[in-house]
Amino acid sequence: xxxxxxxxxxxxxxxxxxxxxxxxxxxxxxxxxxxxxxxxxxxxxxxxxxxxxxxxxxxxxxxxxxxxxxxxxxxxxxxxxxxxxxxxxxxxxxxxxxxxxxxxxxxxxxxxxxxxxxxxxxxxxxxxxxxxxxxxxxxxxxxxxxxxxxxxxxxxxxxxxxxxxxxxxxxxxxxxxxxxxxxxxxxxxxxxxxxxxxxxxxxxxxxxxxxxxxxxxxxxxxxxxxxxxxxxxxxxxxxxxxxxxxxxxxxxxxxxxxxxxxxxxxxxxxxxxxxxxxxxxxxxxxxxxxx
Amino acid sequence: xxxxxxxxxxxxxxxxxxxxxxxxxxxxxxxxxxxxxxxxxxxxxxxxxxxxxxxxxxxxxxxxxxxxxxxxxxxxxxxxxxxxxxxxxxxxxxxxxxxxxxxxxxxxxxxxxxxxxxxxxxxxxxxxxxxxxxxxxxxxxxxxxxxxxxxxxxxxxxxxxxxxxxxxxxxxxxxxxxxxxxxxxxxxxxxxxxxxxxxxxxxxxxxxxxxxxxxxxxxxxxxxxxxxxxxxxxxxxxxxxxxxxxxxxxxxxxxxxxxxxxxxxxxxxxxxxxxxxxxxxxxxxxxxxxxxxxxxxxxxxxxxxxxxxxxxxxxxxxxxxxxxxxxxxxxxxxxxxxxxxxxxxxxxxxxxxxxxxxxxxxxxxxxxxxxxxxxxxxxxxxxxxxxxxxxxxxxxxxxxxxxxxxxxxxxxxxxxxxxxx
Numbered sequence: 001x002x003x004x005x006x007x008x009x010x011x012x013x014x015x016x017x018x019x020x021x022x023x024x025x026x027x028x029x030x031x032x033x034x035x036x037x038x039x040x041x042x043x044x045x046x047x048x049x050x051x052x053x054x055x056x057x058x059x060x061x062x063x064x065x066x067x068x069x070x071x072x073x074x075x076x077x078x079x080x081x082x083x084x085x086x087x088x089x090x091x092x093x094x095x096x097x098x099x100x101x102x103x104x105x106x107x108x109x110x111x112x113x114x115x116x117x118x119x120x121x122x123x124x125x126x127x128x129x130x131x132x133x134x135x136x137x138x139x140x141x142x143x144x145x146x147x148x149x150x151x152x153x154x155x156x157x158x159x160x161x162x163x164x165x166x167x168x169x170x171x172x173x174x175x176x177x178x179x180x181x182x183x184x185x186x187x188x189x190x191x192x193x194x195x196x197x198x199x200x201x202x203x204x205x206x207x208x209x210x211x212x213x214x215x216x217x218x219x220x221x222x223x224x225x226x227x228x229x230x231x232x233x234x235x236x237x238x239x240x241x242x243x244x245x246x247x248x249x250x251x252x253x254x255x256x257x258x259x260x261x262x263x264x265x266x267x268x269x270x271x272x273x274x275x276x277x278x279x280x281x282x283x284x285x286x287x288x289x290x291x
Numbered sequence: 292x293x294x295x296x297x298x299x300x301x302x303x304x305x306x307x308x309x310x311x312x313x314x315x316x317x318x319x320x321x322x323x324x325x326x327x328x329x330x331x332x333x334x335x336x337x338x339x340x341x342x343x344x345x346x347x348x349x350x351x352x353x354x355x356x357x358x359x360x361x362x363x364x365x366x367x368x369x370x371x372x373x374x375x376x377x378x379x380x381x382x383x384x385x386x387x388x389x390x391x392x393x394x395x396x397x398x399x400x401x402x403x404x405x406x407x408x409x410x411x412x413x414x415x416x417x418x419x420x421x422x423x424x425x426x427x428x429x430x431x432x433x434x435x436x437x438x439x440x441x442x443x444x445x446x447x448x449x450x451x452x453x454x455x456x457x458x459x460x461x462x463x464x465x466x467x468x469x470x471x472x473x474x475x476x477x478x479x480x481x482x483x484x485x486x487x488x489x490x491x492x493x494x495x496x497x498x499x500x501x502x503x504x505x506x507x508x509x510x511x512x513x514x515x516x517x518x519x520x521x522x523x524x525x526x527x528x529x530x531x532x533x534x535x536x537x538x539x540x541x542x543x544x545x546x547x548x549x550x551x552x553x554x555x556x557x558x559x560x561x562x563x564x565x566x567x568x569x570x571x572x573x574x575x576x577x578x579x580x581x582x583x584x585x586x587x588x589x590x591x592x593x594x595x596x597x598x599x600x601x602x603x604x605x606x607x608x609x610x611x612x613x614x615x616x617x618x619x620x621x622x623x624x625x626x627x628x629x630x631x632x633x634x635x636x637x638x639x640x641x642x643x644x645x646x647x648x649x650x651x652x653x654x655x656x657x658x659x660x661x662x663x664x665x666x667x668x669x670x671x672x673x674x675x676x677x678x679x680x681x682x683x684x685x686x687x688x689x690x691x692x693x694x695x696x697x698x699x700x701x702x703x704x705x706x707x708x709x710x711x712x
Contacts, residue, residue: 130529
């Protein structure tokens with residue numbers, strides 16, 4: 001009787017001890033910066049000199065800033081392109097290389113390789129490929145199609161950017177899907193086969209429903225990754241042409257570090273954080289309701 | 292025992308003397324962005340200073356460009372660990388002056404030293420009559436061109452916007468652009484666009500910074516010609532290499548390139564297989580005066596430094612007393628020194644490169660220092676130019692909108708006036 005509560009307390013304490021390092025990291029690198037962003041957002045600061053408290057002026061300016069509105073639309077377009085394509089391609093690749101043998105191992109490595117390369121290197125490679133005299137235009141010219149501006153076009157720059165991010169991320173999510181697929185008991189597929197189900201029916205009625213938790217993870221992670229993409233934009237387009245690839249996060253960076261409007265940049269960054277949180281929660285809720 | 296006591300006394304004395312010497316020694320920090328061809332020369336002169344001034348040591352620290360212009364200086368000033376001496380671009384000077392961060396140097400530099408600075412160079416770190424820095428070099432901008440292609444096409448050097456567009460039309464081929472500009476919105480892009488604005492007789496605002504002046508025929512023309520460069524395919528809308536390097540011209544990507552004098556050393560080291568010439572950015576009409584812009588860096592001193600006199604002594608020494616400017620600018624013939632005496636003495640060295648002489652005789656007299664507008668104005672200009680270039684926005688409408696935005700900003704502006712006298 002006397003030992004039981006002590007044992008329980010000890011277990012709880014041990015649990016907390018294990019959590020502490022993670023919590024400290026979370027506190028230092030996420031919670032404190034989020035509050036600092038709000039604090040900075042309430043000030044005007046040019047990066048040097050003193051901060052001046054301005055109340056909610058920065059936050060109030062956001063909805064009337066046409067570039068913010070444009071950057072929000074660009075972000076939504078990027079998400080609308082990236083999230084479904086990333087989901088689809090990584091699932092298809094996972095299905096293709098799911099069964100481990102010598103050939104699929106080679107393909108798994110090939111598909112995963114871009115994940116191991118830095119986004120700066122990948123950005124530079126794609127930038128060279130998409131130049132007026134780059135390999136893509138050479139290939140187009142060889143089949144009689146005229147030179148395309150790609151990164152210099154307000155219509156083509158975003159799809160090129162999305163392709164670059166997809167190229168680097170699909171391999172990672174493929175591995176997540178493979179893990180999810182391997183968790184589905186083979187007996188269910190065998191039973192379905194006995195009942196006469198074809199591949200598409202098995203996919204629709206067995207694979208996709210049982211992959212729901214993994215799918216949720218993939219959707220939320222790809223949403224957050226796409227929202228925060230920075231390196232590729234910086235390398236490929238610098239946010240241009242004419243803001244065609246400027247996302248909310250990239251706009252806040254430019255405001256702070258190019259135009260030295262740290263207060264306004266922080267305010268926008270905090271709004272971006274709130275948007276991501278709301279979108280992630282909405283996704284969680286949607287998936288839970290479907291369950 | 293006696294020996295031990297002697298040893299202890301001796302060691303204590305050594306320690307005391309050491310501490311006394313260390314107490315007298317001052318260490319100044321000097322920050323700059325990393326620039327591999329330039330830094331060894333600066334380092335050489337820092338070492339020379341350190342050897343001859345054991346009591347005032349200078350620690351030279353460089354960091355990548357993006358860190359230097361982005362996070363390093365703000366973080367250093369915010370934490371109270373800012374450098375004593377650093378390099379600042381003219382475009383960024385006003386932000387620091389408005390925050391009271393730069394040490395005024397008027398009383399710390401002699402009249403003779405001031406008189407030896409090129410008048411335009413002296414203006415660059417001067418705000419409302421107060422000197423806030425010492426200029427290092429002057430690097431004017433011009434249009435570099437492939438002389439062979441001009442001859443083959445029977446083209447003369449263009450002297451108006453219309454002639455430049457005609458030349459661009461003739462020089463454009465399936466595999467070659469006519470003129471290379473910077474397509475990415477940046478401070479550099481605006482820097483090389485200003486000569487078009489000034490050559491069209493326009494400016495961004497009145498000299499007293501009370502009135503926006505973008506809604507004019509000249510400003511519209513300056514916006515339009517850059518719009519034409521992109522919309523008509525005369526200029527690439529994206530570049531694989533930095534727009535500030537001469538590689539696009541040398542590799543044949545373009546027949547002309549708008550770039551600064553700093554590329555001369557690179558041209559000398561890797562000469563292309565064609566003749567390179569330069570001409571000033573043409574004026575809107577032939578009867579108008581063409582213009583150029585020049586950049587270059589300033590030595591500035593943190594007003595919060597504990598050692599203002601020592602920091603000034605180092606800056607004065609490196610600019611006025613040492614051979615730094617000669618070695619940094621003249622010997623490489625790719626930058627013009629800020630001092631008249633060094634420029635004159637180096638004329639013979641410059642003459643080994645005919646393009647350098649052209650810069651001195653033809654471009655420098657029409658060059659103005661880089662404007663130092665507040666970042667809000669810079670952003671409005673960048674956005675306006677970018678929308679004209681890439682969305683086909685009517686330059687008239689763009690100029691009108693920019694004018695209204697700049698005027699609205701100027702109406703509430705409370706900082707110092709950054710116009711040059």
